[in-house]
Amino acid sequence: MVDWLQHSTPGLLLLAAIGIAALLLMIIKWKVEPFIALLVIGLLTALAAGLPVQSLVGSAQKPGESLLETGFGGILGHIAAIIGLGTMLGAILEASGGAQVLTRSLLRALGENRAPLAMGLAGLIFGVPVFFDVGIFVLAPLVYVAAKQGGKSILLYCLPLLAGLSVTHAFLPPHPGPVAAAGLLGVDLGWVILMGAVCAIPAWYLGGVLFSSWIGKRIDIPVPEDMLAAAKTERDGDEPGLGLVVGIIAIPLVLILAGTFGSILLPEGSTAVGVANFIGTPAVALTIAVLLAFWLLGYRRGMTKSQAAELSAASLRPVGMILLVVGAGAFYGAVLKATGIGDVIADSLHDAGLPVIFAAYVISCGLRIAQGSATAAIAASAAIIGPTIKDVGYSQPQLALIAAAICAGSIIASHVNDGGFWIVSRYFGISVKDTLKTWTVLETILSVVGFAVAAILMAVI
Numbered sequence: 001m002v003d004w005l006q007h008s009t010p011g012l013l014l015l016a017a018i019g020i021a022a023l024l025l026m027i028i029k030w031k032v033e034p035f036i037a038l039l040v041i042g043l044l045t046a047l048a049a050g051l052p053v054q055s056l057v058g059s060a061q062k063p064g065e066s067l068l069e070t071g072f073g074g075i076l077g078h079i080a081a082i083i084g085l086g087t088m089l090g091a092i093l094e095a096s097g098g099a100q101v102l103t104r105s106l107l108r109a110l111g112e113n114r115a116p117l118a119m120g121l122a123g124l125i126f127g128v129p130v131f132f133d134v135g136i137f138v139l140a141p142l143v144y145v146a147a148k149q150g151g152k153s154i155l156l157y158c159l160p161l162l163a164g165l166s167v168t169h170a171f172l173p174p175h176p177g178p179v180a181a182a183g184l185l186g187v188d189l190g191w192v193i194l195m196g197a198v199c200a201i202p203a204w205y206l207g208g209v210l211f212s213s214w215i216g217k218r219i220d221i222p223v224p225e226d227m228l229a230a231a232k233t234e235r236d237g238d239e240p241g242l243g244l245v246v247g248i249i250a251i252p253l254v255l256i257l258a259g260t261f262g263s264i265l266l267p268e269g270s271t272a273v274g275v276a277n278f279i280g281t282p283a284v285a286l287t288i289a290v291l292l293a294f295w296l297l298g299y300r301r302g303m304t305k306s307q308a309a310e311l312s313a314a315s316l317r318p319v320g321m322i323l324l325v326v327g328a329g330a331f332y333g334a335v336l337k338a339t340g341i342g343d344v345i346a347d348s349l350h351d352a353g354l355p356v357i358f359a360a361y362v363i364s365c366g367l368r369i370a371q372g373s374a375t376a377a378i379a380a381s382a383a384i385i386g387p388t389i390k391d392v393g394y395s396q397p398q399l400a401l402i403a404a405a406i407c408a409g410s411i412i413a414s415h416v417n418d419g420g421f422w423i424v425s426r427y428f429g430i431s432v433k434d435t436l437k438t439w440t441v442l443e444t445i446l447s448v449v450g451f452a453v454a455a456i457l458m459a460v461i
Contacts, residue, residue, distance in 0.1 A: 006050040012344045016336070016384075019045045023380070027371040028417075034376040035321065038328035038383075042071075042335045049339035067338055071331030076323060078183040079176070084319055085286035086174025089252070089293055090130035091315030096297035098245040099126045099138045105242045107146060115146045116156045116216070120208045123164025124201075128249055131318075132169040133423055136162070140427050147223045154223050156216035158428045159442055163208025166420075167446055170374060170411045171196035174252070174286060177378040177410060180326040181403035184333055184382035185389070189282045190260020191400035193253055198457065199404045199450040207445035215438055224429035240297055248293050255285035322375055329379030333386045342387020349388065356392070357405045357458050360385045361451045364409025372417035374410040381406045397461050401454045408450035414443040 005011035019041050026037040046056050046067070058066030093099065102125060106118035119142075127135050139161055147154040173179045173189050173196075182192045259280010266273045278284060298308055336342040349359050364381040368374060385402065394402070414421045415436065425435040 002050075005048070009344045009347070012049065012339070012341045013348060015045060015048055015339075016341045016345060020384075024367075024370045027376075033321070033325075034371065034373060034380075035324040035328045038325070038332050038376075038380065042328065042332040043068075045332075045341070046335045046339060049335075049341065051335070051339055055338070067334050068331060071334035072327040074334075075180070075183045075330035076327050079179045079326060080323055081283040082174050082179050082189075082286060083176050083322060084316055085283065085290050086129060086179075086252075087131070087315050087319055088312055089174075089248075089286065089290050090134060091311055092290070092293045092297050093126070093129055093245065093248065094134060094138050095311055096245075096301065097239040098248075098297065099130075099135070100142065101239045101242055101245050102126055103139055103142045107142075112150060115150055116160045116212065117209060119143060119146065119157050120160030120164050120204065120212070123161040123166075123208075124168060124204055125164070125246070125249060127165040127168030128172055128253065129174070130165075131175070132165050132420060135165040135169075136423055136427055143428070144223050153216045153220045154428055155219055155221055155430075155438055156212065158424075159212035159216060159438060160208045162424060162439065163204050163212065163442060163446060166411055166443065167200035167204045167208075167450070170407045170446075171200040171404060171450065173256070173282065176322045176326060177375045178403065178407050180329065180375070180379050181382045181406050182400075183326075184330055184379070184386045185399050185403050186386075187399035187403055188260050188396055190257050190280065191396045192403055193256060194260075195397060195400035195404050195454070195457070196407065199401075199408065199453045202453055203408075203446045203449040206449050207442050211442060211445055215441070219434055219438065221428070221430055221434065238301065240301070244296060248289060248297070251289040251292065252282075252285040255279050255288065256282050259285070325373075325376050326379045329376075329383040332380065333383030336384065337387035337390070342384075342390070345384070346388035346392070355455075355458075356385065356389055357402050357455055360402050361405040361409045361455075364406045365412045365447070366409075368410050369413050369415075372415075372419070377410040378406055381409065395461070398458060401458045401461070404454040405451050405458075408447045408454060410447075411443050412447035414440055 005015060023037055023041045026032040026040070027034055043056070056067050058069065103118070103122040106121050107115055110118045122139060123135060126139065130138070143154065143157045143161055147157040150157070169175050171178055173182070173193055178192050178196055179189070182189050259276050262276025262280060263273055266276060279288065294308055349356060360381060363384055364377050367377040367380050371377070382403070385406065389402070421435060421439065424430065424439045425432060430438065
């Protein structure tokens with residue numbers, strides 16, 4: 001029985017199924033942190049598959065050679081700096097008033113009749129450097145004011161904003177989900193940015209503009225008066241210029257893309273290639289953007305060194321658990337690869353005629369619906385899929401599309417086990433029933449459209 005479990009295809013598939021079921025049970029029923037659950041299931045799966053203890057955890061003489069440490073360390077060395085720097089960039093943009101400048105400028109440019117579109121564009125642009133929930137906290141007051149002035153349902157204004165924040169959080173670096181997917185699948189971050197944007201923008205338009213306009217005219221939800229009163233509080237000090245805000249948001253994306261495509265388009269071995277590779281390295285690109293942001297938006301506008309240090313420390317506090325979840329996901333993926341489970345899953349998918357991109361999406365959807373966290377769903381899904389595609393020979397664009405499919409699955413059907421569901425409901429005064437009819441449906445549209453674009457591109461690239 002043990003030999004069958006450890007060396008036969010049905011046995012290894014059974015181990016994988018039991019592991020995933022146990023993972024969901026720990027997270028959903030027993031409320032175990034995803035980081036702990038992934039770590040425990042990874043260790044138990046490795047032992048059950050017969051992986052030698054010394055290979056799994058090392059020895060006192062050579063602890064660094066263990067699968068546990070290399071699984072964690074390999075991915076964290078790739079993403080820790082990117083996520084940390086991205087978080088700091090979002091914090092200084094928020095603290096300086098950059099979000100308000102961007103949104104007000106869009107509202108003025110598009111006019112009152114197109115205020116919902118302006119809110120959607122604000123979410124799409126400002127969502128690049130800030131976490132989803134932070135974007136809501138910062139921009140919600142402007143939604144209240146715009147909705148009150150327009151005299152229409154708040155859904156017409158908040159849903160486009162939420163769609164923009166959601167797709168950038170799901171599909172685009174430096175957010176932890178797509179960064180983790182890139183690391184676990186071995187794809188360049190520039191390709192993830194490009195393919196993520198190609199999938200995100202149509203999803204945002206169909207969900208955040210068309211669906212939001214349709215549902216907002218059918219469900220009338222007034223602006224919460226207590227929130228409206230709080231929104232009238234003005235920010236002290238001068239606000240930065242629009243061009244400066246947009247420029248700082250664009251800098252890391254442009255540099256990373258320059259590094260990715262400069263190595264393809266520029267002469268091999270030239271100085272220009274070296275420069276492009278250096279400044280296009282994600283950690284370097286984000287360091288440049290963060291330094292410029294703190295100088296131009298902070299110190300030049302009166303921020304003291306102690307205030308900058310406090311802002312940086314506060315912004316990095318939520319990052320720890322994200323990194324642990326991603327690291328544990330990478331360890332679980334390393335276990336699947338080392339035990340041969342990844343290979344038998346790949347063979348089974350091939351024999352069943354199931355495209356890898358579809359399997360990646362379905363796995364991500366299942367994990368998202370089951371446990372609520374988008375980042376955890378991406379980390380676990382990429383860890384499962386990664387070992388199955390290591391020797392297939394996918395190109396970088398194809399790997400980026402598989403990453404986009406995983407990211408698309410991670411936002412489907414937000415419901416009561418998702419913290420974002422309750423933030424949306426409480427911040428915009430929407431009942432649970434109406435949140436399910438609006439926000440949950442919106443997230444599902446964003447997910448399905450994003451995956452559909454990725455699948456179509458996968459078929460033609």
